[in-house]
Amino acid sequence: MSATVVVKDLAFTYPGEHHPVFDGLDITIEAGERVALLGPNGSGKTTLALHLNGLLRAQRGEIVISGVVLGDETLAEIRRRVGLIFQDPNDQLFMHRVRDDVAFGPANLGLDAVEIARRVEQALDDVGAAGLAEHAPHHLSGGEQRRAAVASVLSMNPEILVLDEPTSGIDPLGRHELAGLLSSLPQTQLVVTHDLPFALATCARSLVLDEGKIAVDMQTRALLADSDLLTQHRLALPFGYRF
Amino acid sequence: MSSPGVFDHRHLHVHGTSPIHRIAPEAKLLGLLGFVITVAITPRQWVLAFAVDAAVLLGVLVVARLTPRVVLGRLAAILPFVAFAFLFPFIGDGETTSVLGISLSIDGLWASWNVLAKATLGGAASIAVTATTPIPELLTGLSRLRVPAAVVAIIGFMFRYLDLMVDEFGRMRRAMAARAYNPRWLWQNRPLASSAGALFVRTYERGERVHDAMAARGFTGTMPTFSEASTTRNDWLLAAVPAVVSLVGFTIVGLT
Secondary structure, eight states, rough: OOEEEEEEEEEEEEOOSSOSSSSEEEEETTTEEEEEOOTTSSSSSHHHHHHTTTOOSSSSSEETTEEEOOOOTTHHHHHHHHEEEOOOOHHHSSSSSHHHHHHHHHHTTTTOOHHHHHHHHHHHHTOOOOOTTTOOOOOHHHHHHHHHHHHHHHHTTOSEEEEEETTOOOHHHHHHHHHHHHHHHEEEEEEEEEOOOHHHHHOOEEEEEETTTEEEEHHHHHHHHHHHHHHHTTTTTTTTTOO | OOOOOOOGGEEEEEEEHHHHHHHHHHHHHHHHHHHHHHHSSTTTTHHHHHHHHHHHHHHHHHHHTTOOHHHHHHGGGHHHHHHHHTTTHHHHOOSSSEETTEEEEHOOOOOOOHHHHHHHHHHHHHHHHHHHOOOHHHHHHHTTTOOOHHHHHHHHHHHHHHHHHHHHHHHHHHHHHHOOOOOOOGGHHOOOOOHHHHHHHHHHHHHHHHHHHHHHHOOOOOOOOOSSOOHHHHHHHHHHHHHHHHHHHHHHHHHH
């Protein structure tokens, strides 16, 4: 159910840009770990997320998911194993019914109707959204949309979840529910976020990406207690927090 | 969330359980096509045939429990076309007649009637179908009628993201209004036009993100279809009723 993620010597420059986003990035995440990926805007967090699922391809180095190297032949397999949850649920939920969105991934895997229906039920159940199956995505609240987006990926039975800014656009209670949901899922998780309290609630380990490198790799609690280190990487706890 | 508005497709479908609501979508679409074609080919002088069409359509609307408010409100969409057609009696030539001292072309009057009758019948028939069929079912119906998957997907995306686009445009306008932009005349419209450009760029970017999100879940170019209920012969028969009645009326009026 969970897998290891290894990023080896990754280099990537956007076409037409001179400055590379990554130039020799290395990351190792153990099976079942939940890791927060922190960093200032423009540090390459989303770019890394897109690499893990093969939407962007490494210009040098490689991505290895549980021993499988991402390449042309393994792309479909890697996309099944690595579930990517985008920042804006409206980009992810493009159908007219939540049920159809959750069924989209399994249908692309070529599963039969009975198995697809079973997966949809299971995924919606896992995220506590069984009642939303027939709803139109744009009628849902931010928190509901986020859960539906997670379900749309869970239905593919992924081993790794990569979530890009999962707390954007949801209210405080929705954040709590989402933290509970992520903690209850068995998959290896990489949570890209600016939300430090959320990182603490969900991930024991944190990585700080700055200038295309992993600048910090430590316990989330220890990182949040080190305000100098946070400031150095343009990170800050919300007002009123102190560890 | 978005506020309901004229462009808001979520109100296209009027919830209900009438026999019309329950007919399979592809049958309804084909029935609509048949009815509209018969109306379109009816010569404008065959007033009785139009009366038959109107009667059967009225029957459908009543069975579907669509209120006059809903139907007439939506029929407003045809007004621009009809308004244009009302120019015909004034600009047409040939024999004229005098109404309240104004000389009107008889040929022009018939032309106006032609547009008015056909637009109203066609419009109301479309309303009967769209109000009784949810968008996802309409899309299923289109794909069952072998409409190319890409076309069905484009129509689907249009409806899915229309609200978001309208919302986004609303926010842009509010942002302009907040800075004291209050256009009243056509020549003050330049900022509005450039915001339409910005909207296009944003929509294009969203398109890319949506495609990424689809590719991330293994999309390789073919949309999967999720059809559930099967279509019975009863569906086809029921859906064909308006078109058949219209055709019978057409034939009888044509023969007499």
